[in-house]
Amino acid sequence: MPVSIIIYEDNDQLRESLGSMVRLNNTLHLIGAFENVLAIEDQIKLLEPNLVLMDIDMPGITGIEAVKRIRQLGIEIPIIMLTVFDDNQHVFDAICAGASGYLLKKHISSKLFDAIEEVLNGGAPMSPSVAQMVISSMRQKPAQVNPYSLSDRESDVLTSLSRGNSYKLIAAEIGMSINTVRTHIKSIYEKLQVHSQTEAVSKAINEKLTKPLLSMLL
Amino acid sequence: MPVSIIIYEDNDQLRESLGSMVRLNNTLHLIGAFENVLAIEDQIKLLEPNLVLMDIDMPGITGIEAVKRIRQLGIEIPIIMLTVFDDNQHVFDAICAGASGYLLKKHISSKLFDAIEEVLNGGAPMSPSVAQMVISSMRQKPAQVNPYSLSDRESDVLTSLSRGNSYKLIAAEIGMSINTVRTHIKSIYEKLQVHSQTEAVSKAINEKLTKPLLSMLL
DNA sequence: TACTCCATCGCATGATCGTGTGATACCACC
DNA sequence: GGTGGTATCACACGATCATGCGATGGAGTA
Numbered sequence: 001m002p003v004s005i006i007i008y009e010d011n012d013q014l015r016e017s018l019g020s021m022v023r024l025n026n027t028l029h030l031i032g033a034f035e036n037v038l039a040i041e042d043q044i045k046l047l048e049p050n051l052v053l054m055d056i057d058m059p060g061i062t063g064i065e066a067v068k069r070i071r072q073l074g075i076e077i078p079i080i081m082l083t084v085f086d087d088n089q090h091v092f093d094a095i096c097a098g099a100s101g102y103l104l105k106k107h108i109s110s111k112l113f114d115a116i117e118e119v120l121n122g123g124a125p126m127s128p129s130v131a132q133m134v135i136s137s138m139r140q141k142p143a144q145v146n147p148y149s150l151s152d153r154e155s156d157v158l159t160s161l162s163r164g165n166s167y168k169l170i171a172a173e174i175g176m177s178i179n180t181v182r183t184h185i186k187s188i189y190e191k192l193q194v195h196s197q198t199e200a201v202s203k204a205i206n207e208k209l210t211k212p213l214l215s216m217l218l
Numbered sequence: 219m220p221v222s223i224i225i226y227e228d229n230d231q232l233r234e235s236l237g238s239m240v241r242l243n244n245t246l247h248l249i250g251a252f253e254n255v256l257a258i259e260d261q262i263k264l265l266e267p268n269l270v271l272m273d274i275d276m277p278g279i280t281g282i283e284a285v286k287r288i289r290q291l292g293i294e295i296p297i298i299m300l301t302v303f304d305d306n307q308h309v310f311d312a313i314c315a316g317a318s319g320y321l322l323k324k325h326i327s328s329k330l331f332d333a334i335e336e337v338l339n340g341g342a343p344m345s346p347s348v349a350q351m352v353i354s355s356m357r358q359k360p361a362q363v364n365p366y367s368l369s370d371r372e373s374d375v376l377t378s379l380s381r382g383n384s385y386k387l388i389a390a391e392i393g394m395s396i397n398t399v400r401t402h403i404k405s406i407y408e409k410l411q412v413h414s415q416t417e418a419v420s421k422a423i424n425e426k427l428t429k430p431l432l433s434m435l436l
Numbered sequence: 437t438a439c440t441c442c443a444t445c446g447c448a449t450g451a452t453c454g455t456g457t458g459a460t461a462c463c464a465c466c
Numbered sequence: 467g468g469t470g471g472t473a474t475c476a477c478a479c480g481a482t483c484a485t486g487c488g489a490t491g492g493a494g495t496a
Contacts, residue, residue: 095353124349128341134352135313135342151472164417166452179475186455187472195454196482197416199382205423369442384482397445404485405442413484414452 002029003120006049008066009082010035010058014105018053018082021112028116037066044070049077051116054099056083056090064094071098078119082108091130101125148191157184161197162204220247221338224267226284227300228253228276232323236271236300239330246334255284262288267295269334272317274301274308282312289316296337300326309348319343365425366409375402379415380422 005022007030009015015033022030031047034040036058044052052070056063067079081094081102091102101124103115115125126134150158153174160170167185171178185200194200223240225248227233233251240248249265252258254276262270270288274281285297299312299320309320319342321333333343344352368376371392378388385403389396403418412418 100350100353118346121346122350123346124353125346126349126353128336128339128343131342131344131349132318132340135318135344153473161416162420164412164414164420166414166416168452176473177475179477180473182454183474185453189454194382196382196384197453198379198384198419201416201419202380202382202423205420371443386482394443395445397447398443400484401444403483407484415483 002027003050004029004031005051007033007053008037009055037061040066052079054079054081056081056094064097067097067099080115080119154184154188158188158204162201220245221268222247222249223269225251225271226255227273255279258284259287270297272297272299274299274312282315285315285317298333298337372402372406376406376422380419
C-alpha cells in the first residue's frame, strides 16, 4: 500500500521537483501539491494523506501556523518541515507546533526518502544542530536551586515519588531499603511542610522540583 | 590534533572492545577507560578529555548521576551515553541530566564514529524513537478535553485530590460522604489506568486534567 | 418500559502510609 | 575530638488507602 503524500511549497520550481521525486518512488503516492495553506483543513480532511511535506517559509500563513491548525483538528499524521534555515527560531517553533521532523532544503535530494521512512517508523528526523538545541532546552539548569534545600537523595526520592511510585518501587528504583525511603520522605515532608504523598507530589510538580516526566509523553 | 576520549563502562569485555575501536581510529586518542565513576570528578579534571563515552547502566553510581556531576563542575564537554535501552526513562533522564547524545549498544560497531563526529560538530545523536519522545515533549498540546471521559463529579474529586487533599478533606470540601469519594476515586483510577493517589495526581497535573481554581470556589 | 450512565452511600479486609523512636556510619568543619 | 548534616536501616502502631462486594435513586435514551 503506497504512502499518500501532500506537498505545501510556494516555490513553483521546488514544488515541481519535490513532486517529481515522490512520483519516481513507487512506494509513495502524490495526492496533492499546493502553493499555499489557505485551505489546508479542507484539503487534509478530504484527501486524508499519510504524510505531509510542509515548507516553513511561505508568505501569508506560514507552515508553522499550518501545522498548528492540522494538530488542532486532532490529526496526528507525520508532517515533515522543509526549510532553508538549519538552526533558527522558526525550526524550533515548528517542533513546538507539532512538526514530526524537518529537512534542510539542501539535503532534500539526498535525504528526503530517508526522512520519510524515519517519520513513518515513528522517528523524528532533524539536523544535528537543531537536535542539539532541543536537548539543550531540556537540560536541568544547575542554576535551578531548590528553595527547600533538599539533599541529593531526597530529590531522587521526591522525583520517583512524583512519578507515582510506591515506597516499594522507589526503593527498588533507587536501590535502597524501604525504611530508608521512609526516612527520606519524612524529612522531605518536613522541608516541604506537607503531611502526605499527594501534597508532596502536588507541590513538587507544580513548583517544578522534579525532573520532567517521560510517561506523560506516551 | 587527535580527540582525547575517556570511557566509563563496567563490562570488561565491552570496555575493552570500545577501547580497541577508539585506538584503531587515528583521529581519536584513548586517555582512560574505567569500570566505575567513583572518581569521575578527579579523572575529568586531571585528564581533560575532549569527549566521554558513558555507560548508563552501571552498578552503584549510574552514568546519569555521573553526567550530573560533570555538569555540576561546569564542564561542557560532549558526553555520549551508551545503553541497551532505546526508549525508557533512563535515556530521557540522561538527556535531562546533560548528556549530549546516546548510542544503543547494538549500534556501537556501526555508529560509534558517526556519533562521535556528530557530537563534536555540535550535534546530538540519538535513536529515532527517543528523538520522537523528545520532540513530543515540546509539543503544545491542543486544548485537550477529557481524554479519559471523566464525569463532572470525578473531575471535582480529582481536582481536590491533586491539591493534596485526603479523602476526608475531599469529602468535606465537595460535600459528600467519604465513601462516595472512595467510589469516585475507584472509577478515576480505572479511567486513568492507575492504582494509587500519587500516580493519579502525577498524571492529572502533568496532563492538566484538573479544573482551574475557579470551580473550587463554590 | 427497560436499559444504561451517573451519583450517592455502606462495609470489610489487607496493603500501604505517616510518624515516632531508635541506631550506625561517613564526612566536613571548627 | 566534638558537632552537625547526610545517608543508611529497623521496628511498631495507628491512620489511611485500595479494592471488591454490595445497594439506592435519578436522568436520559432506545
